[in-house]
Amino acid sequence: MTRPRDAAGRDDEAELVAEALDVPRETLTPLSREPLGDGTVAGFVLAEGTVAYVDSSGLRVAAETGLVQEGVGRVWVHPADPHLPALAPAAFGDAASILLSRLGIPGAQMPGLVGYRPGRRAVLRVTTDEGVVWVKVVRPRRIERIVEAHRVLHAHGLPVPAVRGWSRGGLLVLDDAEGEPATETAWEPGELVAAVGALRARLAHAPLEGPARTSLRERLPWYSARLHALHPARRDQIDGIVAAVSAIPESSDRVTIHGDLHLGQLFLREGEVSGLIDVDTAGQGSADDDAAAFLAHAIASALLTEATGGTSSARVWALAAAADRAWGGSPSARALTAVQLLGHAVGAASGGDERRGETLLDYAARAVQERKSPLITGFEEA
Numbered sequence: 119m120t121r122p123r124d125a126a127g128r129d130d131e132a133e134l135v136a137e138a139l140d141v142p143r144e145t146l147t148p149l150s151r152e153p154l155g156d157g158t159v160a161g162f163v164l165a166e167g168t169v170a171y172v173d174s175s176g177l178r179v180a181a182e183t184g185l186v187q188e189g190v191g192r193v194w195v196h197p198a199d200p201h202l203p204a205l206a207p208a209a210f211g212d213a214a215s216i217l218l219s220r221l222g223i224p225g226a227q228m229p230g231l232v233g234y235r236p237g238r239r240a241v242l243r244v245t246t247d248e249g250v251v252w253v254k255v256v257r258p259r260r261i262e263r264i265v266e267a268h269r270v271l272h273a274h275g276l277p278v279p280a281v282r283g284w285s286r287g288g289l290l291v292l293d294d295a296e297g298e299p300a301t302e303t304a305w306e307p308g309e310l311v312a313a314v315g316a317l318r319a320r321l322a323h324a325p326l327e328g329p330a331r332t333s334l335r336e337r338l339p340w341y342s343a344r345l346h347a348l349h350p351a352r353r354d355q356i357d358g359i360v361a362a363v364s365a366i367p368e369s370s371d372r373v374t375i376h377g378d379l380h381l382g383q384l385f386l387r388e389g390e391v392s393g394l395i396d397v398d399t400a401g402q403g404s405a406d407d408d409a410a411a412f413l414a415h416a417i418a419s420a421l422l423t424e425a426t427g428g429t430s431s432a433r434v435w436a437l438a439a440a441a442d443r444a445w446g447g448s449p450s451a452r453a454l455t456a457v458q459l460l461g462h463a464v465g466a467a468s469g470g471d472e473r474r475g476e477t478l479l480d481y482a483a484r485a486v487q488e489r490k491s492p493l494i495t496g497f498e499e500a
Contacts, residue, residue, distance in 0.1 A: 132146050134191065135170050138172075138185040148161075149162055150468075154175040155177040156176040157173070157174030157175045157176060157191065158173075158340075159171055159237045161196075168195055170194070172191055173200075179200040179203075180203065181203065182200055183199070183203075184198060202238075202240060202288060203258065208240075209231050214229045214242060217291060218253075220283070223282065225247030225248075226245075227244065230243045230244075239255060240254070241255075251294065253292075256290065258286060261284055261290060264398045267326060267401070268280075277393050279292040279294065295385040295392075296387065297385035297393050298385060298386055300386050301382055305386060307433060307437040309389055310386075311440040312444075313386075314379075314412065317391045318375075318376075321375065321400075323374070326400055328402065330374075331399035333368070334407075335368065342356055342357070342360050342460075345467070348464065348468065349467060349476065349479065352476065352479055359479070366449045366450060367449075369448070372403065372404065374401065375401070375403040375405060375408045376394070377407065378396060379408040380412055381416065383396050404454075406454050409441070409445035409455075410451055412445070413458075414459045414461075416438035416441055417481055417493075417494070418466075420438055422466075453485070455485045460478075460482050462478050463475045463479050481493065
């Protein structure tokens with residue numbers, strides 16, 4: 119496929135899907151849209167519940183699985199993701215069970231798809247006679263790097279799940295993480311931030327080569343364009359945030375980082391971090407990237423908890439405040455926090471919650487425009 123033009127917008131993407139699948143445009147319901155490669159991948163739900171994706175990434179694949187329009191993009195129907203050739207046979211066939219059997223893991227039941235990012239990865243939960251194991255489906259060209267990251271971090275004493283086996287087709291089998299998910303267990307905000315700080319210090323010295331996930335700074339143009347469309351009345355504020363971030367130099371220090379650190383990646387036991395998952399993104403990078411990801415995710419989680427009527431928002435706000443005090447003081451950390459918050463704002467507004475998106479924009483603006491003031495106030499105690 120030749121390099122496509124820029125994504126034309128939701129209406130043009132829907133028209134591509136409608137034409138490719140010969141369905142009425144009005145029967146398509148927008149599901150998701152996120153950056154991929156040099157373009158985007160956007161999902162639409164068809165009338166019968168099928169999900170189709172239009173992909174203008176320009177990324178090469180070993181084999182196409184749907185319709186390709188040269189210079190425009192490709193359309194495929196889930197689970198035939200051309201970037202993840204192992205997804206369909208693993209999630210809806212026998213590939214995962216066969217791999218588990220070859221690894222000596224008996225009694226595998228039908229996998230359950232618990233996470234999917236089109237074009238990037240999928241996560242399957244499999245119950246076996248030995249308990250729960252996890253099967254990740256990734257791009258085949260990335261599998262060896264991901265396996266190596268797990269092995270190096272495990273050997274260095276980091277609490278990452280052990281690799282049980284893998285295939286060059288892009289399948290990775292992992293043990294269950296130790297402990298309880300941090301999102302489902304009790305913790306005290308200050309103590310948790312201290313425990314995560316200790317984990318980050320251990321992680322920093324792990325001998326992992328290669329870069330971590332590309333810094334989200336590189337997504338600023340995409341975030342800006344999406345937010346202009348989603349919040350046209352906030353254009354000046356958005357442009358001000360982007361300009362402020364761009365004016366702050368990146369930290370040149372490089373250590374081993376997780377690359378996407380947040381509460382959902384952690385498992386706890388007796389107040390300590392006993393499990394760290396999703397280290398696919400780990401590698402050399404700025405420590406501020408992990409600090410910003412954790413802080414922005416805590417802010418976004420607190421706002422979402424409030425919006426959905428949850429009772430734990432004060433505790434999550436206190437976690438954000440503790441993370442801000444511990445790691446959010448440097449200009450680089452504040453700039454990266456703003457970028458992360460822009461990403462969360464895109465997600466909120468794309469999901470129909472315009473007010474939460476605007477609040478996230480306000481926090482992003484504060485992060486870079488009021489750098490001498492705490493980002494979170496009034497939640498010093500849990």
